[in-house]
Each structure stands twice: as structure tokens, then as C-alpha cells.
Amino acid sequence: MDKMNKEEQINALREELRQHNYNYYVLDKREISDFEFDTKLKTLQKLEAEYPEFYDANSPTLRVGGQVTKNFPTIKHTHRMYSLDNSYSREDLLDWENRMKKLVDGQIQYTCELKYDGASISLTYEHGLLVQAVTRGDGFQGDEVTNNIKTIKSVPLKLNGEYPDTFDIRGEIVLPYAGFAKMNEERIAAGEEPYANPRNTASGSLKLQDSSEVAKRPLECLLYTIVGDHLGFASHHESLEKARSWGFKVPNESKLVDSIEEVLEYIAYWDKHRSELPYETDGVVIKVNNLYQQEELGFTAKAPRWAMAYKFKADQVSTRLKEITYQVGRTGAITPVANLEPIALAGTVVKRASLHNADQIAKLDVRVNDTVFVEKGGEIIPKIVGVDFTKRDSKSIPTTYIQNCSECGTPLLRAEGEAQHYCPNTFGCFPQIVGRIQHFISRKAMDIEGLGGETVALLVKAGLIKDYADLYTLKKEDVLPLERMAEKSADNLIQGVQKSIEIPFERVLFALGIRYVGETVAKKLAKHYKSIDAIMSATEEQLVMVDEIGIKIAESVVEFFKQPYSVSLINRLRASGLQLELSAEKLASQTTTLADKTFVVSGVFTQVTRNELKKLIEDNGGKVSSSISAKTSFLVAGDKMGPSKLEKATKLGISIISEVDFLNMIR
Numbered sequence: 260m261d262k263m264n265k266e267e268q269i270n271a272l273r274e275e276l277r278q279h280n281y282n283y284y285v286l287d288k289r290e291i292s293d294f295e296f297d298t299k300l301k302t303l304q305k306l307e308a309e310y311p312e313f314y315d316a317n318s319p320t321l322r323v324g325g326q327v328t329k330n331f332p333t334i335k336h337t338h339r340m341y342s343l344d345n346s347y348s349r350e351d352l353l354d355w356e357n358r359m360k361k362l363v364d365g366q367i368q369y370t371c372e373l374k375y376d377g378a379s380i381s382l383t384y385e386h387g388l389l390v391q392a393v394t395r396g397d398g399f400q401g402d403e404v405t406n407n408i409k410t411i412k413s414v415p416l417k418l419n420g421e422y423p424d425t426f427d428i429r430g431e432i433v434l435p436y437a438g439f440a441k442m443n444e445e446r447i448a449a450g451e452e453p454y455a456n457p458r459n460t461a462s463g464s465l466k467l468q469d470s471s472e473v474a475k476r477p478l479e480c481l482l483y484t485i486v487g488d489h490l491g492f493a494s495h496h497e498s499l500e501k502a503r504s505w506g507f508k509v510p511n512e513s514k515l516v517d518s519i520e521e522v523l524e525y526i527a528y529w530d531k532h533r534s535e536l537p538y539e540t541d542g543v544v545i546k547v548n549n550l551y552q553q554e555e556l557g558f559t560a561k562a563p564r565w566a567m568a569y570k571f572k573a574d575q576v577s578t579r580l581k582e583i584t585y586q587v588g589r590t591g592a593i594t595p596v597a598n599l600e601p602i603a604l605a606g607t608v609v610k611r612a613s614l615h616n617a618d619q620i621a622k623l624d625v626r627v628n629d630t631v632f633v634e635k636g637g638e639i640i641p642k643i644v645g646v647d648f649t650k651r652d653s654k655s656i657p658t659t660y661i662q663n664c665s666e667c668g669t670p671l672l673r674a675e676g677e678a679q680h681y682c683p684n685t686f687g688c689f690p691q692i693v694g695r696i697q698h699f700i701s702r703k704a705m706d707i708e709g710l711g712g713e714t715v716a717l718l719v720k721a722g723l724i725k726d727y728a729d730l731y732t733l734k735k736e737d738v739l740p741l742e743r744m745a746e747k748s749a750d751n752l753i754q755g756v757q758k759s760i761e762i763p764f765e766r767v768l769f770a771l772g773i774r775y776v777g778e779t780v781a782k783k784l785a786k787h788y789k790s791i792d793a794i795m796s797a798t799e800e801q802l803v804m805v806d807e808i809g810i811k812i813a814e815s816v817v818e819f820f821k822q823p824y825s826v827s828l829i830n831r832l833r834a835s836g837l838q839l840e841l842s843a844e845k846l847a848s849q850t851t852t853l854a855d856k857t858f859v860v861s862g863v864f865t866q867v868t869r870n871e872l873k874k875l876i877e878d879n880g881g882k883v884s885s886s887i888s889a890k891t892s893f894l895v896a897g898d899k900m901g902p903s904k905l906e907k908a909t910k911l912g913i914s915i916i917s918e919v920d921f922l923n924m925i926r
């Protein structure tokens with residue numbers, strides 16, 4: 260009977276871990292923390308060791324967690340890609356060393372490296388050229404994402420020095436914090452949900468179908484292992500130095516040490532200093548340095564015996580939840596916020612944490628006065644990962660989510676399939692009004708000097724403006740009575756506003772704050788339609804025909820201009836002299852010479868850069884696409900173009916032209 264239960268328990272754990280693997284590797288979502296995941300995996304490992312009769316070759320303890328997708332060609336790895344065993348303590352590491360000492364002779368030296376938190380990748384080089392990039396997948400085979408990887412600047416397309424003729428090199432694709440923060444800033448400016456954390460965003464980026472989208476993401480590739488036959492190195496440390504000399508980005512933090520005690524010093528140092536690194540790390544990887552010893556040690560079903568990951572503990576603390584408040588964004592989205600008893604966590608004092616949405620609150624069953632666990636994992640904003648139920652007051656009351664806007668009282672809406680509640684009172688809800696004007700004046704939009712976010716709130720509160728069109732009728736004597744408004748700053752404000760009427764159309768379009776219309780989309784729309792009137796009269800069907808405009812954007816644009824209020828805004832902005840169409844100068848540089856023609860640009864060019872080439876195509880009415888299909892009219896081929904593109908173009912009978920041919924076409 261007991262045994263029966265054990266079998267059920269083992270199977271249930273396997274099923275649960277498979278589901279988490281799927282969420283993590285395929286959907287790029289984390290439903291439980293890594294620590295919880297690892298704890299469950301350890302429990303399963305122990306049970307399987309105790310009850311070997313329930314062996315299953317497909318158990319998550321024996322297999323790498325990822326999968327191949329159907330969106331890219333599947334490539335078999337010539338050398339398997341393994342996972343790593345995990346350790347959490349000095350004892351774990353000493354046990355590991357003892358196990359190895361039974362298998363190899365002599366002193367063991369170790370290379371310590373940081374464990375970069377991103378998505379694994381295997382790059383194949385032949386004769387010094389990058390020929391293929393494949394994700395880890397299930398370890399045996401992965402997705403071929405070469406075109407996406409080629410957009411990453413730290414991946415050398417051509418190597419320097421003396422390198423082996425063919426080899427694979429493995430590393431981690433990461434998204435450094437700074438680039439991640441910038442991407443999120445842009446998403447927030449476009450009224451979209453920010454990405455959750457750098458790891459998932461890096462991993463998701465590799466799965467994008469359009470490599471020009473990948474090129475926009477500031478990804479990095481950090482390399483850590485070379486594999487191949489007869490490479491001629493004696494040690495791992497040496498191979499890293501060689502790789503660095505050929506042009507690979509191998510972080511300098513790696514270190515050769517002589518004992519586990521020194522390994523522990525390395526770990527202690529980086530546990531403390533990792534927050535100073537530009538990218539996320541989740542531990543240290545320790546590898547036997549001598550490659551002959553590595554060979555003797557070999558692999559288990561899932562991981563090398565000669566390497567070990569040491570996971571840093573996610574920084575977690577517990578504190579009291581004082582109150583749940585609700586924030587209203589400029590697009591009306593509601594975010595519940597936990598107000599906490601202030602507590603120190605990973606170098607900062609945390610007072611607030613996001614609770615995301617109603618589902619999250621229900622799932623965690625978080626209540627006011629609970630003692631909650633706060634974690635700063637991959638996410639930049641700390642989050643609440645659980646409740647300490649042992650400390651819950653017996654009289655505590657379940658949280659009921661607000662049904663009306665916390666700011667204006669309007670009943671909230673929640674669209675089907677969306678996690679977030681919305682306040683639909685777009686033009687009457689204070690934070691939405693202020694938020695929209697703040698977005699309008701922001702640097703990438705109208706860039707109004709002399710006017711800050713705080714002043715906007717004051718102006719709205721004082722009833723001097725109720726929308727951004729009102730800014731243009733403000734007079735100096737209106738603003739002078741405001742708190743802390745001196746003569747000089749009032750002048751600056753009025754001047755800054757007046758100067759902004761010269762801002763070009765595409766930025767005005769972005770400034771309007773239409774949901775999902777970020778900087779890039781605004782540019783596309785401005786270019787295609789050339790005036791606000793043309794955009795206002797476009798239908799959803801017409802909008803989606805524009806390159807890179809999806810249905811979500813199209814719906815949002817149509818919805819915006821359907822509102823009588825929006826129409827009146829545009830009319831008032833027009834009356835104030837704002838640029839609501841492309842300037843004559845801009846139009847003059849544009850022709851329709853290449854109308855109805857689709858170009859694929861590949862390789863390196865000499866007279867113009869790749870981006871200039873693309874711009875020339877678009878300015879002359881042509882379309883740029885990143886992949887060759889029957890619809891391609893021309894392939895503009897530069898130096899070092901990928902052989903697969905050439906082959907495909909030849910097969911489909913597409914005209915292949917040089918840079919010079921192209922420039923002649925438009926001159």
C-alpha cells in the first residue's frame with residue numbers, strides 16, 4: 260500500500276516538473292521560483308534512488324528540460340548539450356570532490372566561472388566562419404536559429420588567429436540589465452506590459468521569427484565551453500583563453516583555483532558582488548580544469564560529472580503587508596501594489612512590491628496584515644512569492660479585489676483573456692489624464708523643455724489644462740500663480756511648449772499615446788500614411804496591410820480615432836500648428852520607384868551601411884523583408900552573405916543584385 264503511494268507520488272512529481280519545464284523553456288514563464296523547482300527535483304531524485312523499480316528513462320531527473328519547437332529547422336547536436344548538477348553548500352561540494360577522487364588520480368584543479376542566466380546556445384565554426392547556431396532544445400537536438408544569432412554583435416562571424424578547423428563553442432545568450440530596462444521603458448511608453456525579467460526575454464528573443472526584431476534587442480553572447488575532436492588543449496582554462504583570443508566574449512571573471520576552499524572563496528566573493536555585474540547570474544559553475552581528468556569522469560544521464568553548479572540563494576526576506584493599494588496607469592491599467600513594512604533586501608530598502616493582478620492575489624491568497632515572503636529574483640521589481648501562513652491571524656479577512664477605479668470610482672472592466680483590469684474612464688480619470696500629458700511631453704515624444712511631470716500634475720489639479728491640446732493655449736499669467744513657479748520658469752515653460760510645434764509628425768503621432776503605438780509603430784504609420792487624416796480614415800483591414808502592423812495595433816488605432824474626444828484633440832492640435840503630416844522635405848526624399856517590390860538585404864556593404872540600404876529601399880517605396888520567399892523581388896547581396904540565402908534565392912529564381920546595381924535602380 261505504502262509502495263503504491265510512493266509510485267503515485269513519484270509520478271505526480273514527474274508530471275508537475277514536466278509542466279514547469281514546459282512553462283519555463285517553451286513559454287518562457289516561471290510559475291514557481293527556481294529554488295522551489297530545484298527542491299521538488301531533489302525530492303524526486305531521492306525517491307527514485309529509494310525506489311529504483313519505478314525507473315523511467317523520461318523522468319525530469321534524467322533529461323534536460325527543454326524542447327525543440329516546430330518553428331525552426333531541427334538540428335541534431337554532434338555533441339550532446341547537457342545540464343548541470345546543482346549544489347548549495349560546502350558539504351555538497353566536498354561530497355562531489357570525494358566522488359571524483361574515487362574515479363581519477365592526482366590533484367584536481369578547478370576553473371570557477373559565473374553561471375550566466377539566459378538561454379544556452381551552441382555555435383558551429385568552420386574554417387573560422389560561423390556556420391550554424393542551435394539552441395539546447397532537449398539536449399539531443401535543438402532549433403536552428405542562426406539568423407537570429409548573427410544579429411548579436413558579440414558573436415564573431417569571422418575568427419582571428421589560429422583556430423581549429425571545425426569546432427562547436429557553447430555559451431549563454433543574455434540580456435544585460437541596461438538593455439532590458441531600456442526595452443521596458445519603451446514598452447511602457449507604448450502602453451504595453453513590461454517584460455518580466457531578462458532571462459525570459461533573452462530566451463524569448465531567440466524564438467522570434469523575424470531576425471530584424473531580434474537585432475533590435477541588445478543581446479549578448481557569453482561563451483564558456485569548446486567542444487570538438489582533437490582540439491589540442493590540455494585544460495579548460497587554456498581553452499577559454501584561446502577562445503577569447505579568437506574574438507569570443509569570454510568574461511574575465513573566470514578563475515583557476517587549486518582547492519574546494521578556494522572555490523568557496525570565489526563563491527562568497529561573487530555572491531556579494533554579483534549585483535555589480537552588467538548581466539544576471541544565478542550562481543557559479545565549477546569545472547575540473549584538466550581535460551584528461553574530465554574525459555575519465557564522463558557524464559551521467561543528464562550532466563557532466565566534472566562540472567557542478569553552485570546556485571546562489573534568491574534573496575528572500577519576510578515582512579508585514581500593511582496595505583494593498585491600486586495604481587492606475589496612463590492607459591487605465593490597474594496594478595495592485597503591496598505596501599510593506601520597510602525591509603532591507605539585496606542592497607536596497609523595499610517598501611512596495613507588485614502584486615501584478617487579481618489572479619495573482621487570489622492564487623497566493625494574500626491578505627492585509629499577513630507576513631509575506633518578498634524576493635528579488637530575476638525581476639527588477641521585488642515581488643511577493645508567498646504568505647507565511649503560520650503567522651496568519653485567525654481573524655484575517657480574504658482580500659476582495661476592487662470593482663471600481665481607486666481614483667475615479669468608475670466600474671472596472673476586464674477584457675476576456677487579459678489579466679489586467681482597466682478603468683474605462685479614459686478622459687475623466689485623473690492619473691490617466693496626467694499620465695497621458697506626461698507621456699506627450701516626454702523626451703522621445705514632444706520633448707518639451709521647461710515642463711516636468713510634477714508641473715503637469717499641478718496644472719491639471721489647478722484646472723488649467725485637462726489634456727495635452729490645452730498646453731498650447733496656456734499663457735504665462737495662467738501658470739505664474741502655481742506653487743514654486745518663478746517668472747523665468749514660466750517663460751521657459753511657455754517657450755518650450757511653443758517650440759514643440761516643430762516636432763516632426765511621427766513623433767507627434769507617438770506622443771498622442773495611442774495604446775500599442777510605440778516609437779517604431781508611429782514611424783511606420785507616419786511613413787505609410789503621411790498624414791494624420793489618412794490614418795484617421797484607415798480601416799482595420801487597411802491598417803493590417805501595412806508592414807509590421809498587427810491586428811492588435813490596428814484595432815487600437817481605429818478605436819482611438821472613433822472617440823469624438825480624440826477627433827477634437829486632433830483638431831485643436833492642428834489649430835495650434837503642430838505637424839500632422841510629413842514635412843515637404845521628408846516627402847521630397849521619398850519616391851515610389853520601388854513600389855510593390857520586396858527586397859531582402861544580406862551581407863556586408865561598402866558604399867552604404869545595411870541600415871542605410873534598408874532606409875533607401877523604404878524611402879523609395881519598396882519593402883524590406885528578412886527572409887527569402889516566393890514574394891521576394893530582389894536579393895541585394897553584399898560580402899560574406901550566408902550560403903543558405905544564396906541557395907534559396909537561386910532555387911526560387913530570385914534576381915540577385917549587387918549594392919551598385921541597387922543604387923543605380925534608384926538614381
Ligand SMILES: NC(=O)c1ccc[n+]([C@@H]2O[C@H](COP(=O)([O-])OP(=O)(O)OC[C@H]3O[C@@H](n4cnc5c(N)ncnc54)[C@H](O)[C@@H]3O)[C@@H](O)[C@H]2O)c1
Pocket residue numbers: 279280282283284288289290291292293294296297323324341342343345372373374375376378379380395430431483544568
Ligand atoms: N521555476 C521553474 O519553473 C523552472 C522550471 C525549469 C527549470 N528551472 C530552473 O532551471 C534549472 C535547470 O535548468 P538547466 O537544465 O538549464 O540547468 P541549469 O540552469 O541549472 O544549468 C545548465 C545551464 O547553465 C548554463 N550556464 C551558464 N553559465 C555557464 C557556465 N559558465 N558554464 C557552463 N554552463 C553554464 C548552460 O547554458 C547550461 O545549459 C533548474 O535548476 C531551475 O533552477 C526553473
Ligand SMILES: [Zn+2]
Pocket residue numbers: 587664665666667668669682683684688689
Ligand atoms: Zn479611473
